[in-house]
Amino acid sequence: MLEASALFSYYGKSPIIQDVDFRVEAGSFTSILGRNGVGKTTLLRTIMGLTDAITGALRFEGADLARMPTHRRGRLGIGYIPQGREIIPRFTVRENIVMGTYARADGKRSIPEFIFELFPILRDFLGRRGGDLSGGQQQQLAIARALAMGPRVLLLDEPTEGIQPNIVRQIEDVILKLNREMGITVILVEQNVGFARRASDQFILLDKGRIALTGTGEKLTNEVADEYLTF
Amino acid sequence: MPAGPAARDSRPPGPYVGWISMDAFFNQAFAGLSMASILLMVALGLAIIYGAMGVINLAHGEFVMLGAYSAWLLQTYFGFSILVSLPVVFLMVALIGLAVERGVVRWLYHRPLDTILATWGIGIVLQQLVRMGVGTDSRYVARPTILDGNVVLGGVVMSNYRIFVVVFSIAVLAATWYLLTRTEYGTRLRAVIQNKEISECYGIRSERVYAMTFAYGAGLAGIAGALVTPLVSVTPTMGTYLVVDAFLVVILGGVGSLMGTAVAAGLVGEATALFSFLLNDTLGRVAVLCAIILLIRFMPQGLFPDRVRR
Ligand SMILES: Nc1ncnc2c1ncn2[C@@H]1O[C@H](COP(=O)(O)OP(=O)(O)OP(=O)(O)O)[C@@H](O)[C@H]1O
């Protein structure tokens, strides 16, 4: 579904992602791990076309992403949930979710009902401003916004970072459910090795912008984590 | 306090406060209100373009001027009354704005200083083109005949045309509010203003939103220029004077609040009219400028600062 080969991605003249190859199958669950600053966020931003330049190949279901403007990538069904959530602070919860529908190919602007079943709190807060929600609620809103577009694949960047422990579990469950029950492909940047191991079909370990190790979920052992993830 | 018997003959009749004739005062206040309305439409366009793209559009006064010349052209060669011309003028100047944005401004969004210089240059070019095409003579546009006549309230005489300008500018304000807050275009624009990258991730073409916004702001300036033609003469430099006041309005009102722009336009328009009445034109403008500098000294964000946590 999503494929990269010999991918380099740049901010200015510095190559942040270097010579990366990967392949993500439709319906699969991929985790991206690595220490702070190794380029995990940059890899997701590269998929969305938010870095300054790239070389190499990047394809999504046969379409060449490399030369496609960001707004068209969204319309292919790539839902991006960025680190720090980046919901629109002065938009109401409703406006934030409706914004997700702007990427829909069918032009519908209604909010799919299942979103409120996943996140009932958002229904109660529809009229509140996004900026006034707590961190956990903003994360739910960011996922809801991506779901409103009817995504084929979700790119989630540390969705549980800085969130109260009781909501972390709930968000993890939702991500699993979206993948296992709704068949949405998931690419997740994650610090929590336990969850990554439990959820993933495949993991990608980054180190200084390069892939240090990949494998299936079970191969993400504590020894591997000690070697590549502790400081 | 009544005026002394000797003065009574040379002064206007009606009640007085001190040496100020109340009738003259209110007439001046009404004239100020109609100029404030023109100012509002000019400032709205400036504020929207600045608020959306961070572009200080120094060609805005020339958009006003082009609106005025468009109205003159349509009246002189096609016999259109201003009322009929308004939508045509809006479209004409919006298209010119679109061409300026697509041709020049869009390449400079990341370079604020260069946009200032570039729009300044465009303004000069537009003025010069008009000078070469139409000449430097003042042109005049008749007000629409159905708006001839006055409404008289006691000693205050309000021309129907000025009343129309006031009402029309309020309608433009309301339409702009609706456009920005209640339509999908407006939502897209507000999304792009707050987070361009994420907006693009969700399918919004920020380039197109910027182009439309610039064109809309230019169109508003054009309408203001057309509406002001029966009140002032049309010259290639007419926009400069108006746009200076409009910049004061934007600074005073704060960016990002239509209400702020409206109130500030009212204040600047009225203050200019009344200070000029109490002092004289030149001193009046100096007084307005000093008042604004003082206000900004104590309220740097303008009258209606944006108090939202991010
Ligand atoms: N906008 C940018 N311009 C220039 N360099 C950047 C930019 N964003 C990130 N970088 C650099 O790219 C490198 C990778 O950053 P990135 O944010 O992708 O790391 P990360 O793995 O997501 O880290 P974290 O775990 O802290 O989120 C860092 O060295 C960072 O300094």
Ligand SMILES: [Mg+2]
């Ligand atoms: Mg990151």
